[in-house]
Amino acid sequence: MAWFKREPVEQLDVSGEKRVKTEGLWVKCDQCRQIIWKKDLDQNLNVCPKCDRHFRIDARTRLAQLLDDGQYQTEDGDIVSTDPLKFTDLKPYAERLKRSRRDTGLNDAVINARGKLEGRPVIASVMEYSFIGGSMGAVVGEMITRAVEKATAGKLPLIVVSASGGARMMEGVVSLMQLAKVSAALSRMDDAKVPFISVITDPTTGGTTASFAMLGDLNIAEPGALIGFAGPRVIEQTIRQKLPEGFQRSEFLLKHGMLDAVVHRRDLKPYIARALDFMQVPAQ
Ligand SMILES: [Zn+2]
Numbered sequence: 295m296a297w298f299k300r301e302p303v304e305q306l307d308v309s310g311e312k313r314v315k316t317e318g319l320w321v322k323c324d325q326c327r328q329i330i331w332k333k334d335l336d337q338n339l340n341v342c343p344k345c346d347r348h349f350r351i352d353a354r355t356r357l358a359q360l361l362d363d364g365q366y367q368t369e370d371g372d373i374v375s376t377d378p379l380k381f382t383d384l385k386p387y388a389e390r391l392k393r394s395r396r397d398t399g400l401n402d403a404v405i406n407a408r409g410k411l412e413g414r415p416v417i418a419s420v421m422e423y424s425f426i427g428g429s430m431g432a433v434v435g436e437m438i439t440r441a442v443e444k445a446t447a448g449k450l451p452l453i454v455v456s457a458s459g460g461a462r463m464m465e466g467v468v469s470l471m472q473l474a475k476v477s478a479a480l481s482r483m484d485d486a487k488v489p490f491i492s493v494i495t496d497p498t499t500g501g502t503t504a505s506f507a508m509l510g511d512l513n514i515a516e517p518g519a520l521i522g523f524a525g526p527r528v529i530e531q532t533i534r535q536k537l538p539e540g541f542q543r544s545e546f547l548l549k550h551g552m553l554d555a556v557v558h559r560r561d562l563k564p565y566i567a568r569a570l571d572f573m574q575v576p577a578q
Pocket of ligand 1: 323324325326327328342343344345346347
């Protein structure tokens with residue numbers, strides 16, 4: 295006979311009802327360190343209500359903010375990378391592609407869309423930073439080129455919203471070639487006198503800055519965005535000088551003539567509409 299008898303323990307109730315779900319309801323602003331209610335942040339276009347820090351947003355949210363009634367048709371979304379170099383670093387590039395496709399529901403780091411901006415039909419290409427750092431490989435290059443060509447052929451203004459770490463090194467020289475390809479298409483668009491507005495958001499660096507992001511008829515950026523070519527550490531080591539405060543941020547670039555304007559997210563749509571008016575693109 296046992297000395298002790300274990301009473302049956304009542305199982306802890308872990309079914310959903312009794313638990314309070316708090317994760318994801320609050321966000322900490324990394325600029326002012328305040329805790330913000332996620333809903334407040336969403337309602338404020340993902341800009342911190344306390345310090346105006348512009349949080350990164352995904353491509354779909356951006357399109358919904360920019361285009362009338364959040365309505366648009368996507369195009370060219372069926373192009374996929376062939377992994378031309380069969381590249382492997384920490385893991386195979388093919389794996390990274392697969393994972394990013396699953397996480398974002400996109401085939402690559404950009405969405406091409408057609409919609410209206412305050413009544414004006416426009417073509418928009420919006421980059422998705424969460425897809426391998428918004429890097430530009432053959433697919434991104436091809437999609438942006440197609441957007442440029444469609445805008446040129448249809449005489450529709452083009453708006454490209456950049457958020458990118460630069461060229462996609464897993465595609466080596468194939469990705470570098472995209473700089474030339476997109477730039478050439480933009481040059482033809484310029485000859486055809488079709489307006490191109492480049493909206494540069496946090497972060498935009500490397501080959502993206504070195505090509506289409508800086509080739510707009512108007513280059514505008516969101517406040518506080520990191521915009522540059524090489525990273526600050528590389529530059530400091532090369533020139534052996536300490537870089538000034540705020541280097542490679544929108545406001546610094548505006549002050550030094552690299553940008554035409556720094557525009558708050560809430561003003562972005564009316565600002566672009568006004569610019570298109572000025573460029574004589576009428577509302578329809
Ligand atoms: Zn803040």
